[in-house]
Amino acid sequence: MTDHARPIFRFAPSPNGLLHLGHARSALLNAAMARAQGGRLLLRIEDIDPSRCRPEFEAAIEEDLAWLGLDWERPVRRQSEHLDDHARALKRLAAMGLVYESFETRAEIRRAVETRPGWPRDPDGAPLFPFARDAMSAAERDRRRAAGEPFALRLDMARAVGRAGPLTWHETGQAAPVAADPLAWGDVVIARKEVPTSYHLAVVVDDALQGVTHVVRGEDLKAATSVHRLLQHLLKLPEPLYTHHALLLDAEGRKLSKSIGSRSLRALREVGLSPADVRCMAGVSLE
Incomplete structure (x- = not known):
């Protein structure tokens, strides 16, 4: 299969804080589905908010993903550069x-x-x-x-x-x-x-522009797909296949979020959890 014909997946976090377990689930699912379909995995940094995005968080994203055992194509696309x-x-x-x-x-x-x-x-x-x-x-x-x-x-x-x-x-x-x-x-x-x-x-x-064929993201973004399909139609852009996965929730039933201080992957690593432990907690295996 040529690169042109291979499915393209992407994980697209914002560098406005440290990744948490919910991010890990999404990244791991993208990687697992890309592997299963012989596809490509891209990392895109969605840094259009200059007031909140920081280079140190971008560096932490790549560090956390590599620690989880993920690899992705380079160069990484940064939205702020486009x-x-x-x-x-x-x-x-x-x-x-x-x-x-x-x-x-x-x-x-x-x-x-x-x-x-x-x-x-x-x-x-x-x-x-x-x-x-x-x-x-x-x-x-x-x-x-x-x-x-x-x-x-x-x-x-x-x-x-x-x-x-x-x-x-x-x-x-x-x-x-x-x-x-x-x-x-x-x-x-x-x-x-x-x-x-x-x-x-x-x-x-x-x-x-990146040729993404499969969008895999949390179900909290499912409703937003209505706006995205409208913009795709108006701009004559291709329609990806969508997968909206279940979210991980905290003890109060809230979705994990940077804004509520959900425990970061770095914190999990610092208390001694292994990448395999975190992959298990996220419910996604790379085997």
Whole structure:
């Protein structure tokens, strides 16, 4: 099988903290599935958040993965080095009339939601964007832009879905395609105020440019696939096969997370656990 025909998997962590057992499960599953299918394994560093991402965390990621017994192709792709790729995709969406500037601050959004009891939330639990695209006049946008006020770029979801029509994706282990529901996310941010991209835009662009054929990630990202399929369709990017695996939970039933201080792989290593121990805890064997 030529490299061109081999399946391509990727593990794509953000270097904003140390990896924990949940990351280990995802990385190990990608590696195990790549090995079983004679595929390639890539490591991508998703470092588009300059306020939280650190070189020392990136170094720790590679150290932890190597300790677990994983190997991956080089060079490693860093999203921050490819913002031009994301900007070109963003320009294409803007040319379709699907992007608009959003000057509203987090405080303004919070206040607007507080005055609307029962306001709907997206699959992540965050309130849907409470302002309509046409709530601000073009003249007001021009004035605020000229004044140097920061703004995010949002996807006009209703218009984008109307252009794309019904969408589905293919999930491993499911005979029927999964129906996508991007409207559940509202007008998502596709370029942040401080960086000209977002997770949703960067992940689909990078997957396509790297030729990723199989996306294996936690089930907490399953709902986001609706947005990703929409962007793939609009940008005429290939559709990977998706696998959303079960999450590891802590004693309180919460998913493991850097934000709640879940025990890191480094901490597990420091108390004497072996790579085999951690692979067992993650529920994935490389044999």
